[in-house]
Amino acid sequence: MNKTTFKADKNTLTITRIFNASVDLVWKAWTQPDLLDQWWAPKPWRSETKHMEFREGGYRLYAMLGPEGEEHWGRTDYESIKELSNFSGQDSFCDNDGIVQPDFPVARFQNHFVEEGSSTAVTIITQYESEAHLNQVLQMGMKEGLGMAFQSLDELLTALR
Numbered sequence: 001m002n003k004t005t006f007k008a009d010k011n012t013l014t015i016t017r018i019f020n021a022s023v024d025l026v027w028k029a030w031t032q033p034d035l036l037d038q039w040w041a042p043k044p045w046r047s048e049t050k051h052m053e054f055r056e057g058g059y060r061l062y063a064m065l066g067p068e069g070e071e072h073w074g075r076t077d078y079e080s081i082k083e084l085s086n087f088s089g090q091d092s093f094c095d096n097d098g099i100v101q102p103d104f105p106v107a108r109f110q111n112h113f114v115e116e117g118s119s120t121a122v123t124i125i126t127q128y129e130s131e132a133h134l135n136q137v138l139q140m141g142m143k144e145g146l147g148m149a150f151q152s153l154d155e156l157l158t159a160l161r
Contacts, residue, residue: 014123022115023115047064059076074094077090104136111123112125
Protein backbone atom coordinates (compact mmCIF):
# COMPACT_ATOMS: atom_id res chain seq x y z
CA MET A 1 0.00 0.00 0.00
CA ASN A 2 1.19 3.49 -0.79
CA LYS A 3 1.80 5.85 2.08
CA THR A 4 0.24 9.27 2.30
CA THR A 5 2.06 11.95 4.29
CA PHE A 6 0.20 14.83 5.90
CA LYS A 7 2.00 17.83 7.35
CA ALA A 8 0.06 20.66 8.99
CA ASP A 9 1.83 23.96 9.68
CA LYS A 10 -0.33 26.82 10.95
CA ASN A 11 -2.90 27.34 8.16
CA THR A 12 -1.21 25.14 5.54
CA LEU A 13 -1.63 21.42 4.91
CA THR A 14 0.82 19.59 2.65
CA ILE A 15 -0.13 16.12 1.45
CA THR A 16 2.12 13.85 -0.61
CA ARG A 17 1.20 10.52 -2.15
CA ILE A 18 3.02 8.33 -4.67
CA PHE A 19 0.85 6.42 -7.11
CA ASN A 20 2.09 3.42 -9.11
CA ALA A 21 1.10 4.81 -12.50
CA SER A 22 2.36 7.20 -15.17
CA VAL A 23 1.86 10.93 -14.77
CA ASP A 24 -0.44 10.85 -17.81
CA LEU A 25 -2.78 8.33 -16.18
CA VAL A 26 -2.73 10.01 -12.75
CA TRP A 27 -3.38 13.40 -14.37
CA LYS A 28 -6.40 12.00 -16.24
CA ALA A 29 -7.81 10.54 -13.00
CA TRP A 30 -7.64 14.02 -11.40
CA THR A 31 -8.94 16.02 -14.38
CA GLN A 32 -11.63 13.97 -16.14
CA PRO A 33 -15.02 13.91 -14.39
CA ASP A 34 -15.90 10.31 -15.30
CA LEU A 35 -12.65 9.11 -13.68
CA LEU A 36 -12.69 11.61 -10.80
CA ASP A 37 -16.16 10.44 -9.76
CA GLN A 38 -14.85 6.88 -9.41
CA TRP A 39 -12.46 7.73 -6.57
CA TRP A 40 -13.01 11.23 -5.12
CA ALA A 41 -15.28 10.13 -2.24
CA PRO A 42 -14.41 7.82 0.66
CA LYS A 43 -16.38 4.57 0.49
CA PRO A 44 -19.29 4.00 0.99
CA TRP A 45 -19.81 7.59 -0.19
CA ARG A 46 -19.59 8.44 -3.88
CA SER A 47 -18.84 11.52 -5.93
CA GLU A 48 -21.13 12.78 -8.68
CA THR A 49 -20.12 15.66 -10.93
CA LYS A 50 -22.93 17.99 -11.98
CA HIS A 51 -20.67 20.30 -14.04
CA MET A 52 -16.97 20.35 -14.88
CA GLU A 53 -14.85 22.49 -17.15
CA PHE A 54 -11.20 21.70 -16.47
CA ARG A 55 -9.70 24.91 -17.83
CA GLU A 56 -8.36 28.12 -16.36
CA GLY A 57 -11.43 30.01 -15.18
CA GLY A 58 -13.55 26.85 -15.26
CA TYR A 59 -14.99 24.96 -12.33
CA ARG A 60 -16.28 21.62 -11.09
CA LEU A 61 -19.57 21.38 -9.18
CA TYR A 62 -20.06 18.02 -7.50
CA ALA A 63 -21.89 16.23 -4.72
CA MET A 64 -20.56 13.79 -2.17
CA LEU A 65 -23.44 11.34 -1.79
CA GLY A 66 -23.75 9.19 1.33
CA PRO A 67 -25.30 5.75 1.77
CA GLU A 68 -28.22 7.19 3.76
CA GLY A 69 -29.08 9.78 1.10
CA GLU A 70 -26.80 12.52 2.48
CA GLU A 71 -25.62 15.20 0.06
CA HIS A 72 -22.67 17.53 0.57
CA TRP A 73 -21.85 19.86 -2.32
CA GLY A 74 -18.45 21.18 -3.31
CA ARG A 75 -17.09 23.56 -5.90
CA THR A 76 -13.55 23.62 -7.30
CA ASP A 77 -12.59 26.75 -9.23
CA TYR A 78 -9.56 26.26 -11.47
CA GLU A 79 -7.14 29.19 -11.64
CA SER A 80 -3.99 27.93 -13.35
CA ILE A 81 -3.26 24.72 -15.24
CA LYS A 82 0.05 23.46 -16.61
CA GLU A 83 -0.71 20.18 -18.41
CA LEU A 84 0.74 17.06 -16.71
CA SER A 85 2.58 19.25 -14.18
CA ASN A 86 0.28 21.22 -11.87
CA PHE A 87 -3.01 22.98 -11.37
CA SER A 88 -4.26 25.35 -8.72
CA GLY A 89 -7.47 26.90 -7.57
CA GLN A 90 -9.96 27.13 -4.78
CA ASP A 91 -12.19 24.50 -3.11
CA SER A 92 -15.37 25.60 -1.38
CA PHE A 93 -18.42 24.11 0.24
CA CYS A 94 -21.51 25.19 -1.69
CA ASP A 95 -25.14 24.41 -2.42
CA ASN A 96 -26.35 22.36 -5.40
CA ASP A 97 -26.32 25.50 -7.57
CA GLY A 98 -22.66 26.21 -6.80
CA ILE A 99 -23.32 29.12 -4.44
CA VAL A 100 -20.43 29.13 -1.94
CA GLN A 101 -21.44 28.65 1.71
CA PRO A 102 -19.74 31.46 3.70
CA ASP A 103 -19.81 29.61 7.06
CA PHE A 104 -17.38 26.93 5.86
CA PRO A 105 -13.62 27.13 5.22
CA VAL A 106 -12.31 27.84 1.73
CA ALA A 107 -9.15 26.05 0.57
CA ARG A 108 -6.64 27.55 -1.85
CA PHE A 109 -4.71 24.65 -3.35
CA GLN A 110 -1.82 23.78 -5.63
CA ASN A 111 -1.57 20.20 -6.94
CA HIS A 112 1.83 19.15 -8.30
CA PHE A 113 2.45 15.98 -10.36
CA VAL A 114 5.99 14.61 -10.77
CA GLU A 115 6.75 11.41 -12.63
CA GLU A 116 9.33 9.27 -10.81
CA GLY A 117 10.16 6.30 -13.00
CA SER A 118 6.96 4.26 -13.34
CA SER A 119 5.28 6.13 -10.47
CA THR A 120 3.90 9.62 -9.97
CA ALA A 121 4.25 11.75 -6.85
CA VAL A 122 1.32 14.06 -6.20
CA THR A 123 1.86 16.90 -3.73
CA ILE A 124 -1.10 18.97 -2.63
CA ILE A 125 -0.41 22.24 -0.83
CA THR A 126 -3.57 23.69 0.68
CA GLN A 127 -3.86 26.99 2.52
CA TYR A 128 -6.78 28.14 4.62
CA GLU A 129 -7.61 31.62 5.87
CA SER A 130 -6.64 30.59 9.40
CA GLU A 131 -5.30 27.74 11.48
CA ALA A 132 -8.82 27.41 12.94
CA HIS A 133 -10.22 26.76 9.43
CA LEU A 134 -7.60 24.07 8.79
CA ASN A 135 -8.45 22.47 12.13
CA GLN A 136 -12.15 22.60 11.25
CA VAL A 137 -11.71 20.56 8.05
CA LEU A 138 -9.38 18.13 9.84
CA GLN A 139 -12.04 17.63 12.53
CA MET A 140 -14.60 17.01 9.77
CA GLY A 141 -12.52 13.95 8.77
CA MET A 142 -10.71 15.34 5.73
CA LYS A 143 -7.50 13.44 6.42
CA GLU A 144 -9.23 10.07 6.83
CA GLY A 145 -11.57 10.69 3.91
CA LEU A 146 -8.76 11.65 1.56
CA GLY A 147 -6.74 8.62 2.64
CA MET A 148 -9.68 6.37 1.76
CA ALA A 149 -10.22 8.17 -1.55
CA PHE A 150 -6.54 7.65 -2.42
CA GLN A 151 -7.00 3.90 -1.85
CA SER A 152 -9.86 4.00 -4.36
CA LEU A 153 -7.61 5.92 -6.77
CA ASP A 154 -4.96 3.19 -6.41
CA GLU A 155 -7.60 0.61 -7.37
CA LEU A 156 -8.79 2.68 -10.33
CA LEU A 157 -5.24 3.22 -11.62
CA THR A 158 -4.57 -0.52 -11.39
CA ALA A 159 -7.74 -1.24 -13.39
CA LEU A 160 -6.84 1.38 -16.03
CA ARG A 161 -3.27 0.16 -16.60
